[in-house]
Amino acid sequence: MEWVRTLAVVVGGVLLLWLVLLALLWRARTDELTARTALRLLPDVVRLVRRLAADGSLPRGVRVRLWLLLGYLLMPIDLVPDFIPVLGYADDVIVVAWTLRSVTRRAGAGALARHWPGEPGGLALVSRLAGVPPAGAPRG
Template structure:
């Protein structure tokens, strides 16, 4: 075996080990940051409305192309059967999906504003306010006059 082959294998194992360590840290972080049972149930109730929201936002040609692209990638990620954390792991199995949705929604709000989310929200005003709180956007109902 030549020196190049040995260093290539060493690099491959180092990268693999780093990815495994990162995934383990993510798993531990999600476990400790997992929502309590009540909040998880409430969040799961909002899931169909959030998926419709993302789909509607992705199809809105008035939004910047980069925002629509991120939303399209989010929809593809949510539809993929392979996740960072497998869904069969109790509680945190769906937490990685929730974290990705929150990050993308925050990004959308930074570029398009809360009004874009509100314009496309298919659910109740209380559900919209809950999504805004979960995503760390404050109470969206207060910003826009919805109750």
């Protein structure tokens, strides 16, 4: 039954990370951000990171940073332990934002827009978080 507890902790952690990400991003939201777009943001960001990491046209250093980010998020040991309410997952959100900012400054806003799987409002918010002007938002 230890696996059930582990699964519950992982699911709870992902849910809490999602809520913290929503709260931080809602605070920095743009006018285009709807509630529906906000709810889709975490899955879209995860797909964005995976797509960027797999893009062979991006510089190797950028792809390495993204794979390291995915590894960090999967690691059970964090800068702030995940069992600490809110703060435990806030460090993950900060690491994601910092990495996206670094990646988009090197790869450009075009790469972000090219791989964005969600709605334009979500792309505008993620672009703002990454510190770059939003580009057109292809859907797909």
